[in-house]
Amino acid sequence: MSIQGFDPRTGAATGAPVAETTVAEVDAIAARAAAALGRWARTPAAVRAAALEGIAAAIDAESSELAALADRETALGLPRLTGEIKRTTSQLRLFADVLREGSYLEATLDAADASSVPPRPELRRMLQPIGPVAVFAASNFPFAFSVAGGDTASALAGGSSVVVKAHEAHPQTSRATAAIVARALAAAGAPAGTFDIVYGVAAGAQLVRHPAIKAAGFTGSTHGGRALFDLANARPDPIPFYGELGSVNPVLILPHAADERAKEIARGFAASLTLGAGQFCTNPGLVFAPATLVDELAAAVRQASGGAMLTRRMRDQYLAGTQALAAAAEAVATGAESDAAFGATPHLFRVDLQTFAGDIERFAEECFGPAALVVAYRDPQDAIALLGRLPGSLTASVHAAPADAAEAMQAADVLRGIAGRVVYNAWPTGVAVAWGMQHGGPWPATTNPLHTSVGATAIRRWLVPVTFQDWPDALLPDELKDANPLRIPRRRNGVPGAG
Amino acid sequence: MSIQGFDPRTGAATGAPVAETTVAEVDAIAARAAAALGRWARTPAAVRAAALEGIAAAIDAESSELAALADRETALGLPRLTGEIKRTTSQLRLFADVLREGSYLEATLDAADASSVPPRPELRRMLQPIGPVAVFAASNFPFAFSVAGGDTASALAGGSSVVVKAHEAHPQTSRATAAIVARALAAAGAPAGTFDIVYGVAAGAQLVRHPAIKAAGFTGSTHGGRALFDLANARPDPIPFYGELGSVNPVLILPHAADERAKEIARGFAASLTLGAGQFCTNPGLVFAPATLVDELAAAVRQASGGAMLTRRMRDQYLAGTQALAAAAEAVATGAESDAAFGATPHLFRVDLQTFAGDIERFAEECFGPAALVVAYRDPQDAIALLGRLPGSLTASVHAAPADAAEAMQAADVLRGIAGRVVYNAWPTGVAVAWGMQHGGPWPATTNPLHTSVGATAIRRWLVPVTFQDWPDALLPDELKDANPLRIPRRRNGVPGAG
Numbered sequence: 001m002s003i004q005g006f007d008p009r010t011g012a013a014t015g016a017p018v019a020e021t022t023v024a025e026v027d028a029i030a031a032r033a034a035a036a037l038g039r040w041a042r043t044p045a046a047v048r049a050a051a052l053e054g055i056a057a058a059i060d061a062e063s064s065e066l067a068a069l070a071d072r073e074t075a076l077g078l079p080r081l082t083g084e085i086k087r088t089t090s091q092l093r094l095f096a097d098v099l100r101e102g103s104y105l106e107a108t109l110d111a112a113d114a115s116s117v118p119p120r121p122e123l124r125r126m127l128q129p130i131g132p133v134a135v136f137a138a139s140n141f142p143f144a145f146s147v148a149g150g151d152t153a154s155a156l157a158g159g160s161s162v163v164v165k166a167h168e169a170h171p172q173t174s175r176a177t178a179a180i181v182a183r184a185l186a187a188a189g190a191p192a193g194t195f196d197i198v199y200g201v202a203a204g205a206q207l208v209r210h211p212a213i214k215a216a217g218f219t220g221s222t223h224g225g226r227a228l229f230d231l232a233n234a235r236p237d238p239i240p241f242y243g244e245l246g247s248v249n250p251v252l253i254l255p256h257a258a259d260e261r262a263k264e265i266a267r268g269f270a271a272s273l274t275l276g277a278g279q280f281c282t283n284p285g286l287v288f289a290p291a292t293l294v295d296e297l298a299a300a301v302r303q304a305s306g307g308a309m310l311t312r313r314m315r316d317q318y319l320a321g322t323q324a325l326a327a328a329a330e331a332v333a334t335g336a337e338s339d340a341a342f343g344a345t346p347h348l349f350r351v352d353l354q355t356f357a358g359d360i361e362r363f364a365e366e367c368f369g370p371a372a373l374v375v376a377y378r379d380p381q382d383a384i385a386l387l388g389r390l391p392g393s394l395t396a397s398v399h400a401a402p403a404d405a406a407e408a409m410q411a412a413d414v415l416r417g418i419a420g421r422v423v424y425n426a427w428p429t430g431v432a433v434a435w436g437m438q439h440g441g442p443w444p445a446t447t448n449p450l451h452t453s454v455g456a457t458a459i460r461r462w463l464v465p466v467t468f469q470d471w472p473d474a475l476l477p478d479e480l481k482d483a484n485p486l487r488i489p490r491r492r493n494g495v496p497g498a499g
Numbered sequence: 500m501s502i503q504g505f506d507p508r509t510g511a512a513t514g515a516p517v518a519e520t521t522v523a524e525v526d527a528i529a530a531r532a533a534a535a536l537g538r539w540a541r542t543p544a545a546v547r548a549a550a551l552e553g554i555a556a557a558i559d560a561e562s563s564e565l566a567a568l569a570d571r572e573t574a575l576g577l578p579r580l581t582g583e584i585k586r587t588t589s590q591l592r593l594f595a596d597v598l599r600e601g602s603y604l605e606a607t608l609d610a611a612d613a614s615s616v617p618p619r620p621e622l623r624r625m626l627q628p629i630g631p632v633a634v635f636a637a638s639n640f641p642f643a644f645s646v647a648g649g650d651t652a653s654a655l656a657g658g659s660s661v662v663v664k665a666h667e668a669h670p671q672t673s674r675a676t677a678a679i680v681a682r683a684l685a686a687a688g689a690p691a692g693t694f695d696i697v698y699g700v701a702a703g704a705q706l707v708r709h710p711a712i713k714a715a716g717f718t719g720s721t722h723g724g725r726a727l728f729d730l731a732n733a734r735p736d737p738i739p740f741y742g743e744l745g746s747v748n749p750v751l752i753l754p755h756a757a758d759e760r761a762k763e764i765a766r767g768f769a770a771s772l773t774l775g776a777g778q779f780c781t782n783p784g785l786v787f788a789p790a791t792l793v794d795e796l797a798a799a800v801r802q803a804s805g806g807a808m809l810t811r812r813m814r815d816q817y818l819a820g821t822q823a824l825a826a827a828a829e830a831v832a833t834g835a836e837s838d839a840a841f842g843a844t845p846h847l848f849r850v851d852l853q854t855f856a857g858d859i860e861r862f863a864e865e866c867f868g869p870a871a872l873v874v875a876y877r878d879p880q881d882a883i884a885l886l887g888r889l890p891g892s893l894t895a896s897v898h899a900a901p902a903d904a905a906e907a908m909q910a911a912d913v914l915r916g917i918a919g920r921v922v923y924n925a926w927p928t929g930v931a932v933a934w935g936m937q938h939g940g941p942w943p944a945t946t947n948p949l950h951t952s953v954g955a956t957a958i959r960r961w962l963v964p965v966t967f968q969d970w971p972d973a974l975l976p977d978e979l980k981d982a983n984p985l986r987i988p989r990r991r992n993g994v995p996g997a998g
Contacts, residue, residue: 042912086616103995106956110935117585121925123935128915130948214941233732237891237942240949392736409974413541416627416965424970426620435993436609436622438966442713443736449629449963450739456993457605457964464948465956466915467937471923475908489995494934494955496602496988497996 003171003199008075008308011341015073015172020200026207032193033132033161034212039191041129041159045486049096051188052157056089056096058184059148059177066176070142073170075308075340076276081143088143091150091433095157098456102488104158104463107479109492112470121470124480127463129159130240131214134207136228138219139169139310140279146170147177147197150433150454151217151242156185156195158462163213164197165204167220169310174199208232208241215240215462219281219453222246222366222444229447242461243447244440246366247394249428250286250387250419252411254380256401257425258293263300265293265399269372270300272427274335274346277307278370279314282395282428286364288383291376294350298333301348306370308340314368315342321367325349328362329373346370353377357386364391380407384414392442392449393419395428418442420452502670502698507574507807510840514572514671519699529711531692532631532660538690540628540658544985548595550687551656555588555595557683558647558676565675569641572669574807574839575775580642587642590649590932594656597955601987603657603962606978608991611969620969623979626962628658629739630713633706635727637718638668638809639778645669646676646696649932649953650716650741655684655694657961662712663696664703666719668809673698707731707740714739714961718780718952721745721865721943728946741960742946743939745865746893748927749785749886749918751910753879755900756924757792762799764792764898768871769799771926773834773845776806777869778813781894781927785863787882790875793849797832800847805869807839813867814841820866824848827861828872845869852876856885863890879906883913891941891948892918894927917941919951 002017021029040048059066067081074081098104105126113120133155138145145151147164155162166174178197185194198207208216208231216232216239218225225243232241253265272284289297309315325331326349335346349371356363356375363373377383384407387396396419400408408424415422420441431439437455440446446453451461473482484490484499492498501516520528539547558565566580573580597603604625612619632654637644644650646663654661665673677696684693697706707715707730715731715738717724724742731740752764771783788796808814824830825848834845848870855862855874862872876882883906886895895918899907907923914921919940930938936954939945945952950960972981983989983998991997 038912083616090616097993101993101995108935110931110933116931116933117582117589118929118931120931120933121922123931123933125935125937131916229737230732233729233737238728238732238946239942240947405971405974412967412970412974413537416967417630420964421966421968422970423620423968424974426969430617432609432615432617432619432622434609434615434619434622435990436607436624436966438624438964440964442963443738447737448739450959452964460949464941465919465937465939465951467920467935468911468915469920469922470925471911471921472904475904475911475923491934494596494600496600 001200003168005073005171007072008310008342009340018171018175018199021198021203023206026198026203029163029196029198030132030207030210030212033163033196036161036191036193037132040161040194045099045102047189048157048159049099051185051190052092052096052153054188055148055181055184056092058180059085060089062180066173069176070170070173073173074142074310080276084141084143087433088148091144092148092153094433094456095153095459098459099157102486104459105479105488107488107490109480109490111493123467123469124476125465125467126479128466130462130464131160132212133160133162133462134213134216135162135164136204136216136218136220137164137167137174139167142170142173145219147174148181150458154458155462158459160462161194163207165207166197166199171199205231209235213239216242217453217461218243225447241447242451242453244281244453245444245446247281247441247445248285248364248366248391249282249393249395250288250390251284251397252383252387253287253289253293253399254404254407255290256403257399258290260401262293262296266296266300268427269297270304272429273301273372274304274370275429277309277344279310279368280429282431284397284428285366285372287372287374288377289374291378294332294374294376297374298348301333301335301346304335304346306335306338306343306345308338309342309344309369312342315344318344318367318369322347322371325367325371325373344369349373351375353382360389384411387411387414388417390418392445394439394441394445395419395421395423397423397426397428399425420445500699502667504572504670506571507809507841508839517670517674517698520697520702522705525697525702525705528662528695528697529631529706529709532662532695533711535660535690535692536631539660539693544598544601546688547656547658548598550684550689551591551595551652553687554647554680554683555591557679558584559588561679565672568675569669569672572672573641573809579775583640583642586932587647590643591652593932593955594652594958597958598656601985603958604978604987606987606989608979608989610992622966622968623975624964624966625978627965629961629963630659631711632659632661632961633712633715634661634663635703635715635717635719636663636666636673638666641669641672644718646673647680649957653957654961657958659961660693662706664706665696665698670698704730708734712738715741716952716960717742724946740946741950741952743780743952744943744945746780746940746944747784747863747865747890748781748892748894749787749889750783750896751882751886752786752788752792752898753903753906754789755902756898757789759900761792761795765795765799767926768796769803771928772871773803773869774928776808776843778809778867779928781930783896783927784865784871786871786873787876788873790877793831793873793875796873797847800832800834800845803834803845805834805837805842805844807837808841808843808868811841814843817843817866817868821846821870824866824870824872843868848872850874852881859888883910886910886913887916889917891944893938893940893944894918894920894922896922896925896927898924919944
């Protein structure tokens with residue numbers, strides 16, 4: 001069996017097929033990842049940082065070739081793909097910064113205290129790598145959430161070895177990226193087995209159940225993510241599974257904002273909705289708007305263009321999703337069709353608030369692609385009262401004018417309970433790679449609301465604590481030695497930054 | 500149906516039975532916990548801290564009565580129980596300190612940066628409560644891991660409401676403690692529903708599946724914990740389940756230490772093994788020792804006394820466990836019998852290293868109570884080579900003399916991969932409540948190796964991140980306002996402690 005890439009513009013096969021990884025090969029790769037762990041985990045953080053920068057430089061050096069290859073397999077366009085490569089390498093460099101800064105280790109030293117109840121021995125705690133990590137690449141970001149994306153970068157940064165399961169939608173891009181990563185790691189002195197890649201759904205399922213694998217990251221559909229999450233939890237020794245699944249990303253447009261900036265909001269909405277043919281986890285698929293704004297939103301969607309979806313299957317699922325919406329809600333706008341083989345057309349549907357409230361589960365289901373449902377309200381309080389009943393999302397946005405401030409604050413107080421990122425007067429697509437980013441949220445946005453898959457703290461998913469009790473200083477890891485030879489931020493006797 | 504406590508010394512019923520909580524009652528309690536969440540979550544941290552201190556003071560004030568009540572239901576003895584109450588109230592006060600210190604919020608502010616790829620908006624991130632938490636109390640610590648124990652203290656501290664499922668082994672102690680907690684919270688102004696308690700196995704199962712419950716903590720057996728973990732993951736919306744399950748707590752005694760301190764080590768071992776009739780999650784159940792030390796260990800165990808186990812069922816399981824060990828290994832010592840109705844007798848079994856290596860899964864299974872298996876080795880390298888194949892544990896200990904330093908360091912490097920706390924020249928029982936404590940470990944020690952159930956960072960289990968993007972300062976929570984009105988430690992533009 002093999003994985004064949006297709007050009008979404010023509011529907012034709014593109015590039016040579018890539019063989020699916022066999023059971024024996026997956027076994028061998030997982031065993032090598034386990035064997036590499038000890039050396040990679042104990043490689044000084046500064047050396048791991050340099051290795052990440054080496055990967056970034058090597059990817060940047062082949063940016064044009066990689067973008068061209070990915071464009072054939074994804075039809076996302078060269079400007080977007082070139083930008084995504086830059087984002088991917090910035091992400092690798094951010095984790096190099098995180099490693100050098102050192103607070104990700106959460107190093108904590110407590111002196112002994114015989115007067116405590118119970119008496120306190122000397123305790124020195126730090127975070128360390130969890131073990132070999134399986135990374136399930138996404139289709140919609142062939143670089144930033146794929147082979148060398150955020151999961152891989154953060155897991156390698158943390159000192160774990162990584163086995164990527166390539167996405168079927170871009171096998172050649174995956175293979176080319178994996179070769180660059182492997183070469184750069186070898187050049188940086190990483191042990192063989194620190195990074196590898198497997199191909200095929202069966203290989204992925206084998207990986208998440210493999211005894212050598214100690215955690216997994218996933219970005220993709222709720223259906224696929226749930227299946228792998230269930231496999232991870234059904235193991236004799238369950239492992240953490242971090243899945244980023246489905247998200248409807250509700251948007252609340254408040255009355256004064258709608259009055260004052262109707263055209264601007266409508267244009268912004270249509271642009272965000274149809275960006276990349278709507279293939280973003282943060283796509284704004286559900287809008288609560290004053291009934292008076294619906295025509296403006298519809299007009300903007302009518303002006304928008306469709307595009308090629310990544311795979312035939314995703315396009316077919318989009319068609320099914322929009323047909324389900326059409327059966328339940330009023331179709332108020334259709335954008336320009338795409339002439340791509342896997343083309344998707346923008347759609348806007350409308351439902352009134354009472355109808356929506358009567359079947360939230362049905363109306364708030366994600367329809368991946370450039371389609372949205374607008375829920376028309378009369379009184380913003382009715383809309384705000386509903387927000388807390390929405391399923392978990394990665395983002396939630398509020399559009400407000402100064403006169404909407406009280407309602408905006410009320411809405412934020414509810415939305416922070418159902419979404420990981422709450423946006424003000426902006427659109428949710430575009431996820432900055434930063435210390436303060438949160439890309440996560442309650443189920444079904446993710447399988448675990450404690451974590452983020454984007455930003456500096458994404459590394460925390462791959463780290464586990466260990467405490468050394470009463471060890472002689474000379475036998476401790478450098479991170480915990482009394483003199484702090486690595487000069488990392490540490491908490492000492494409860495005081496942060498005490499060295 | 501009702502829950503009846505028994506005196507482990509006599510086997511007779513003690514105290515009035517407590518009614519099992521009905522399905523309708525559990526529903527109502529969970530709904531009240533959900534209703535209380537918003538107000539408790541937004542209660543200023545300083546007020547929550549004072550509330551925790553109020554609970555601590557109220558428990559301290561009734562320490563004698565509580566200890567007497569618990570002694571009847573557990574037979575753990577007044578000195579131990581009085582100490583455990585002090586530990587429990589110290590724990591509540593530690594979390595008050597954690598709240599006032601403020602870094603648990605991980606507040607992070609990033610200014611906008613248009614030059615980033617992708618452009619970075621203004622991002623402000625913090626942690627917030629996950630939602631109503633179910634706490635499954637343990638049998639073996641009727642205070643410190645029960646109604647007002649570490650899970651409850653850390654979840655309340657984090658701003659979550661809590662519903663405790665009482666342990667069947669101490670219903671009256673649970674009821675009395677719950678009444679104190681509820682009164683103290685009400686006196687501190689916490690909303691009704693912030694804390695409640697349910698009784699019965701069915702009520703517990705209902706709780707972990709209840710839509711209003713957003714996370715659960717558990718301390719108990721691998722069997723019971725796994726069943727609840729599976730329920731939590733099988734929900735339509737899976738929730739984090741933090742279980743602390745079984746742990747064999749391996750101990751490696753190195754040759755020079757054995758030569759120099761044979762009697763001291765043997766005495767320390769027997770004391771740790773039989774403390775509280777061996778009913779500690781950190782009980783040292785597996786010892787790797789030079790063959791020459793086995794006689795000394797056996798002599799110390801022969802001097803040790805048994806005690807009352809907490810329940811008839813636990814005693815029966817201990818008997819079954821020791822019979823299984825007797826069938827597979829050589830019985831080398833038996834301590835003094837206990838005359839308690841639920842009495843357990845100390846046992847030491849011995850197996851050689853090759854036999855152990857041939858069936859690690861069987862020999863390294865936890866036998867809860869005062870029994871241990873000593874694995875006799877000739878060459879410490881053979882023992883060290885095996886350590887990495889042991890199941891996950893809460894602790895692992897090394898006894899070394901200065902001349903054993905190289906082997907101790909080698910062993911630590913392996914043991915940190917299988918245990919959350921690595922102890923040097925001490926015994927693992929006794930878990931200090933501190934910033935630097937780690938009480939966790941790989942499966943089956945816990946269901947999630949990223950966390951601890953003891954120490955300051957236990958609060959992290961009940962917190963989820965949220966990012967506010969581009970919000971006007973006046974509409975932000977105080978924790979994230981530019982001027983830092985709460986004066987908490989914050990990371991700004993990547994720099995920790997920048998305010």
